[in-house]
Amino acid sequence: MKGTNMDLNERKLKILQAIVADFISTSEPVGSRTLSKRLDLDLSPATIRNEMSDLEDMGYLTHPHTSAGRVPSDKAYRLYVDQLMSASDLPDQNKQEIEAKLSSDAEELDQTVEHAAHLLSEMTNLVSFAITPNRSESKINYINFLPVDEETVVLMIVCEDGKVTNSAIKLNCKYQEDQLTLMSKVMTHNFKGKTISAVLTANIADLFENDMKALSEMGGSVVPSFMKTLEKMLNVDLYMDGYSNIFALPEYNDVNKAKDFLSTVTNKDQFTNVLVNRDQGLSITIGDENSPDLSDCALITADYKVNGKMVGRLGVIGPKRMKYDEVTSVIKYITENLNQTFEIEAPDEGEDE
Amino acid sequence: MKGTNMDLNERKLKILQAIVADFISTSEPVGSRTLSKRLDLDLSPATIRNEMSDLEDMGYLTHPHTSAGRVPSDKAYRLYVDQLMSASDLPDQNKQEIEAKLSSDAEELDQTVEHAAHLLSEMTNLVSFAITPNRSESKINYINFLPVDEETVVLMIVCEDGKVTNSAIKLNCKYQEDQLTLMSKVMTHNFKGKTISAVLTANIADLFENDMKALSEMGGSVVPSFMKTLEKMLNVDLYMDGYSNIFALPEYNDVNKAKDFLSTVTNKDQFTNVLVNRDQGLSITIGDENSPDLSDCALITADYKVNGKMVGRLGVIGPKRMKYDEVTSVIKYITENLNQTFEIEAPDEGEDE
DNA sequence: GTTAGCACTCGAAAGGCATGAGTGCTAACA
């Protein structure tokens, strides 16, 4: 911890740490007197004022106005998160709740992810979100065309990870069942084991001109639908929860602030984009490290894995003044649990029945 | 219009109508002087005061405080909606936009419904919602079990309306492909043409004890998953949009009001329940006609049909002071368009290619 | 280097006052 910030001696770090911690829990600018009382260093308010003045010069603190206490800058939060905050331990009660609600493998992946987002907002009192894994590197297991009625078939694509996607395709022509069987076989043969992104860039039309010449007429209707369905498999779903939590925070007492925040955050496409483009692993971004419309916020995200490969992501967004330590530990515990729940083989396979 | 409210003569109706309309557009209590100027009846403020006093006695108006203007009561809104408001015509621009965005039958039902909700909130500046159709009366077309790996199969249920649902089932035992074929055949034979709700109440276990004795071992793993999948088909999805619109409304300038509103409305299960239990067709509920937690709001909903049978629902929620006429016409136009888009046979079937 | 002391700043809360939109009532009018 020492040495990385040569400009800050131990005492300054301690003071800064206290200021950030205090501001995080009260949201009030913190003054020298308060600090002198709270701090275990035996320092008078005047001394602390001098130190604070230094810290302000260095860009760690700001001043809403002359006669107010100090408020941490983005730089201070960053330092706090990187070096000053102590890891917090999740209460057993929370752990149990997470385990209970996320381990039920009876449920679908989507639902479990939704639950995770819900838990996250409940435990942090912030706005939470979770996106389902990107499947671009999932491998295709088989492809099946099934008859529905005279002119309609269902295309069904099954991934190795068990994910099934289907869509109805309206053909421009009548078909025979054995044509479907042929098509299913050839396409499965060609694409089994390939990743979705690989297939998306392959030239499928060729198949109908070579291996399935007899079906080339059908190809015209099938190929675009097939591509569309693959693309659909790539879509990540976004779940969000806890919108109304922000109203408990003084920074959103101003209706306009609340409005701006909600507008930004409820724009699904845009927000998904923000999430997808973040760093992998545990990632904390504060204030100006985010895009301009989120420059008053901090985001914490982490990744979870499905079958040890596909990666989803979840996290929270809130004011920069957030309990980074607690939130981080909740997020970590949730992702760990998701990882377990989504492992390929259930670890308790060897049941005796 | 006359006669249904014997206690209210023509003049009172006209005054009430003007008060409601004025309050809806300004959100300010309306006073006698304003009204006298706006109204084409040549009446002095004093006369209008007398009439307003009568209307207050009859329960159509209230008084925030002595020296304020009058505000419509729930009863007044109800009368306004039922008898006083004039149908509003949707601007051509809106019509075109609706047609453009909802007619593209290239898209999935879910997506189209989501678009409808989006349009609705954009055009009304309120919070909008849409639920996908309830499929309990949809008929099953066929049931298919497909192999995935040694112990896992995919169950696929196809409805007559083209909806496909599937889920992976982990069996407790190994299986042969022809067992799956048999199971698919027998179950399709038994359930084809039956509605989902009918199948849900049928005793499926019997099948495995009679028609598919050889597979009765498998039945234990399959039946619960099968039922679960059917139930999954009954789930309606809820799409909401325009949350941040409420901040433009003076009634939600108070952060607590906004918070309460959002908490209620973002509770998906609870809110879906409210929607599902509303009257069919165009339904407008105002204030106390709603559940207590929505007693400050008005809801307008309408139904849309898929294949002329399955019924979905969409609408808006906002303050009682809403532009009932305009909102209604938007909703109507959208549902009409959805009905067309979701018709069984595309009307332009006879294309020459 | 630390601290006490002190003047100074500035936001927030509280009180007072004027303003004006509104009412209800009464008495006169058509």
Next chain:
DNA sequence: TGTTAGCACTCATGCCTTTCGAGTGCTAAC
């Protein structure tokens, strides 16, 4: 008998002033 003018009264709103106190920065002494 319905309509209206006139007038006293009410009450929310905005504005101004004052007070209060938490906070700072600076200086001088320890």
